[in-house]
Amino acid sequence: MAKYSKKVSAKVERAMKKRKAGTLKSGRSGEAVKSKKQAIAIGLSEARAEGKKVPKKAAKKTAKKAAKKTTKKKATKEKTAKKAKR
Secondary structure, eight states, rough: OOOSSHHHHHHHHHHHHHHHOOOOBOOOTOOOOOOOOHHHHHHHHHHTTTTTOOOOOOOOHHHHHHHHHHHHHHHHHHHHHHHOOO
């Protein structure tokens, strides 16, 4: 079972070729894209805009960041509690 359609992979491939040539530009700023990940993201977003078969954007990173923040907060609270006991 394919995750992406053939048209989507063609869009990503086109974006990667443009990045390599140095002609791929980012959204508002219009700066040249140097990152492979950013080029792939641009290709996928263009395909999404055309309504191609692309999975939804994953929200895993934000969930992981939120979990890290809560564990950091707990750790700092425990440290301050230990200092206060002394």
